[in-house]
Amino acid sequence: MKPVAQFPLPFMVFALVVFLLPLVVSGSYVVGVMCFVALYGALALGKGVLLEQAGIFSLAHPTWFGLGAYVTGIAAVKGLPPLMAILLAAGFVALMAFALGAPLLRLKGYYLACATFSLMLIIEIVIANLGSLTGGHDGLMGIPPLSIGGLALEGDRPFYFLSWGLCLGTYWFLNNLMQSRMGRAILSFNDSETASRCLGINVAAYKLRLFIITAILASLAGSLFCFWIRYIMPALFGFPLLVELITMIIIGGGKTLYGPLLGSLVVMWLREGIHTYLGKVLPVMTAEVDALFFGIIIVVILILMPGGLAGWLERLRPAGRGARARTNLS
Amino acid sequence: MRGPIFPEGWLEVIDISRHFGGIMALNRVSFQLEQSSITSLIGPNGAGKTTLINVISGLYPADQGRIRFQGENIAGMAAHSIAARGIGRTFQLEELFGSLTVLENVMVGCHVRSRSGMVSCGLALPSARREETQEREAALANLQLIGLEHKAGDPIASLPLGERKLVGVARALSMKPRLLMLDEPVGGLAAHEISKLVDLICRLRSEGLTIFIVEHNMPFVMSLSEKVLVLDGGALIAEGLPEEIRRNEAVIKAYLGEEVAVA
Numbered sequence: 001m002k003p004v005a006q007f008p009l010p011f012m013v014f015a016l017v018v019f020l021l022p023l024v025v026s027g028s029y030v031v032g033v034m035c036f037v038a039l040y041g042a043l044a045l046g047k048g049v050l051l052e053q054a055g056i057f058s059l060a061h062p063t064w065f066g067l068g069a070y071v072t073g074i075a076a077v078k079g080l081p082p083l084m085a086i087l088l089a090a091g092f093v094a095l096m097a098f099a100l101g102a103p104l105l106r107l108k109g110y111y112l113a114c115a116t117f118s119l120m121l122i123i124e125i126v127i128a129n130l131g132s133l134t135g136g137h138d139g140l141m142g143i144p145p146l147s148i149g150g151l152a153l154e155g156d157r158p159f160y161f162l163s164w165g166l167c168l169g170t171y172w173f174l175n176n177l178m179q180s181r182m183g184r185a186i187l188s189f190n191d192s193e194t195a196s197r198c199l200g201i202n203v204a205a206y207k208l209r210l211f212i213i214t215a216i217l218a219s220l221a222g223s224l225f226c227f228w229i230r231y232i233m234p235a236l237f238g239f240p241l242l243v244e245l246i247t248m249i250i251i252g253g254g255k256t257l258y259g260p261l262l263g264s265l266v267v268m269w270l271r272e273g274i275h276t277y278l279g280k281v282l283p284v285m286t287a288e289v290d291a292l293f294f295g296i297i298i299v300v301i302l303i304l305m306p307g308g309l310a311g312w313l314e315r316l317r318p319a320g321r322g323a324r325a326r327t328n329l330s
Numbered sequence: 331m332r333g334p335i336f337p338e339g340w341l342e343v344i345d346i347s348r349h350f351g352g353i354m355a356l357n358r359v360s361f362q363l364e365q366s367s368i369t370s371l372i373g374p375n376g377a378g379k380t381t382l383i384n385v386i387s388g389l390y391p392a393d394q395g396r397i398r399f400q401g402e403n404i405a406g407m408a409a410h411s412i413a414a415r416g417i418g419r420t421f422q423l424e425e426l427f428g429s430l431t432v433l434e435n436v437m438v439g440c441h442v443r444s445r446s447g448m449v450s451c452g453l454a455l456p457s458a459r460r461e462e463t464q465e466r467e468a469a470l471a472n473l474q475l476i477g478l479e480h481k482a483g484d485p486i487a488s489l490p491l492g493e494r495k496l497v498g499v500a501r502a503l504s505m506k507p508r509l510l511m512l513d514e515p516v517g518g519l520a521a522h523e524i525s526k527l528v529d530l531i532c533r534l535r536s537e538g539l540t541i542f543i544v545e546h547n548m549p550f551v552m553s554l555s556e557k558v559l560v561l562d563g564g565a566l567i568a569e570g571l572p573e574e575i576r577r578n579e580a581v582i583k584a585y586l587g588e589e590v591a592v593a
Contacts, residue, residue: 173452180451180458181437181444181465188427188438195425198387199505200413200442209448 011171011258018164022157031156033272035228038163041264042170042221044248045257046214049174052254053183054210055190057109059242060100060116063123064215066237067093068222070127073140073232082146086223090216097215098208105207120242128234139233146227159228166224167261170217175257186210251301253308262309270297340365341386341509341540346395346405348378348385355381357564358395363509363542368535370543370551372575373561374585379544380422382561383511387419388412399509414442418507420498422514422544426486433482435497436469439504472500475530492523499530510534511542516550528554552576560584 022031047061068089075085104115127134134140146153146162153159177183189196189203197203226232244267245260252263274293282289305312341363348356355378363369373379384390386397388409397405404412418439427435444465446458473479476496481489489497495515502510512531516524524547531554535541545551551558551572558575560568562584568575575581 176454177448177452180454180462181441181446182448182451184427184430184434184438185441187429191427191429192425194389195421195427196438197409198389198413198419198421199438199501200410201438202408202410206448213448213452 015168018168019161022160028156031160033268035156035159035163037264037268038160038167039221039225039228040244040248040268041261042163042167043218044245044252044260044264045167045170045174046217047245048249048252048254048260049178049186049257050210050214051249053178053190053257054186054207056105056207056211057113058104058116058211059113060119060215061218061245062237062239062241063116063120064093064097064218065222065225065241066127066232066234067096067123068219069226069232069237070134070140070222071219072223073143073226074133076144076227077140077142082144082227083148086220089223090219093215093219094212097212101208101211101215105204105211117242120238124234124238127237135233137234139231141231143226143230143232145230146224153227159224163224163228166220170221171258171261173217178257182206247298249308251298251308253305253310253312253314255307256310256314259308259310266309270294340400341542342396342398343382343386344396344398346382346385346397347393348381348390349393354564356385356392359561359564359566360395361559361566361569363540364557365540366535366538367556368531368541368543368554369557369559370545370555371559371561372545372548372551372585377561378564379561380513381564383419383513383542383544386412386511387417413505416505416508417511418502418505418509419511420495420502420513420515422517424494424498426494426497426501428486430486431482432478432484432486432489432497433466433469433473435486436472436500436504437465439472439501440465440468442505469500469504472503473497475503476500477526491518492520495519496523496527499527503534507539509540509542511544513544514546515543516545516547524550 018034021034025031043061043065047058050056050058050061071089071092072082072085075088076082080088100119104112104119107115128137130136146159153162178186185196185201185206188199189201189206193203222237248263248267249260250263251266252261253259271290271294274290274297278289278293301309307314343359343361346356346359347354359378359382371379371382381390385392385405388404388407388411392405395405396403399412399415399417402415404415404417427438430438444461446455446461450458470479470482473482476499478489478493478496478500481493486494486497495518499510499512499515515527519527528550531541531543543551543555555572558568558570558572559566560575560578560581567584568578568581570578
């Protein structure tokens with residue numbers, strides 16, 4: 001019996017490794033890639049909960065990430081202190097998620113997917129065409145460095161710790177949530193909405209609340225992303241990012257909470273690996289070749305591990321000792 | 331025998347109708363449930379029994395009519411609001427939560443009595459942790475009531491049908507309902523499980539719970555009920571004590587068919 005939310009040993013070990021990594025690795029390459037792993041990981045964690053735990057097939061995550069980045073960036077360019085800009089973005093995204101989620105979440109399954117996919121495309125076009133405010137297709141430039149209380153946080157290492165702080169914080173929050181009464185309510189309406197409602201659970205309200213909370217988490221990741229690369233353009237928050245996130249969830253395994261984070265780690269490093277080493281071996285190296293090899297590796301992983309990496313790891317655990325009684329891991 | 335106008339736990343179904351397409355599933359059904367009583371609803375397949383339970387619990391809106399529960403019209407309310415007012419139920423097809431353990435299933439029943447929101451749960455605030463412990467203890471107590479505390483951590487799919495049905499009852503009881511509606515609770519249960527359920531229902535009734543049972547199993551219904559309602563073709567055709575119902579010609583005809591009635 002667990003009286004409060006538990007954090008298994010592997011998670012603690014992972015957090016420790018993440019913390020120690022920049023102290024043992026020299027240069028900025030590994031640390032830099034790991035910043036992206038953390039931010040995309042934070043994003044994938046929230047999306048994984050929506051998709052796999054709650055059964056809310058929303059594809060709007062790149063949008064919340066992008067809006068978070070843009071509102072933060074624009075506010076910072078206009079001279080608002082970075083911390084205020086981050087809060088402003090989170091508030092704006094929360095309002096948008098509320099206003100759009102309330103009508104959209106009445107849709108289910110593929111219909112919700114279509115509607116949120118359209119939303120993603122529309123927001124991308126709107127950002128691209130609001131040139132005077134957003135910089136249009138060329139992107140938003142001149143984003144100041146992140147500073148907190150006059151202390152400028154520049155360079156890889158401070159950002160590394162900030163990004164991983166957000167990523168592991170997101171995991172901590174979602175893990176607490178999913179092991180609480182709210183988590184059980186979320187799993188319950190995914191299993192049987194009828195029974196859930198008859199037990200007094202306001203399914204529509206809970207879906208909307210979870211939608212808003214994951215949007216806020218995505219917005220925070222977007223804010224850090226904007227201060228990390230200090231140059232953002234609409235194409236960063238569109239269809240390619242959506243595909244990347246879904247790939248992370250599938251490869252990592254969405255039936256567990258940590259799967260999408262694992263997916264982010266694997267996908268980002270796989271990409272780097274293909275990029276760096278394949279170029280040296282092959283005579284021609286184009287984006288298409290890159291994508292081809294990436295695709296092949298994903299197919300192989302899915303054939304060998306249909307439940308994703310996390311599904312495969314869960315099977316290594318002693319029987320009956322899963323994080324939850326998931327019988328449908330494969 | 332009218333008591334006070336709307337005593338605790340008292341349910342009044344007034345002129346409820348519900349159709350699906352051209353089929354009249356419920357046709358102007360009216361009846362009352364006394365507080366702390368056991369009432370059963372019987373009728374042939376397709377008589378509208380489950381539809382009636384679904385209308386009372388708010389899953390289907392009624393086309394017309396009212397349902398007064400403790401003096402308040404609950405017809406037209408959302409299912410979760412009706413549940414929050416103290417109407418719990420089980421399902422003919424269980425509707426248990428497959429991704430939760432046995433104990434967690436029962437803990438979802440406690441949900442309506444706890445308060446912590448998503449943010450305090452996500453931040454693991456002390457209030458949320460306290461409620462978590464309370465829910466766990468209450469759910470364990472209800473598992474003990476059905477004698478399944480040793481299976482608390484098992485996945486729900488690993489339980490045999492009879493035990494799953496009992497988990498459904500424990501889950502509904504965790505809401506601390508005033509009215510408990512059981513939709514075919516003994517279908518698929520073994521004899522010793524039925525007697526366990528009979529004991530439990532009698533005990534709950536003596537503790538003041540009002541119980542409404544939809545069931546096919548006649549010995550079970552007749553041994554337990556203080557009042558029996560008979561539904562046929564969406565209309566109530568009889569209402570009375572078990573022994574009256576047993577002798578009622580219209581009931582025998584509807585329930586067992588013409589031949590038996592003649593014989």
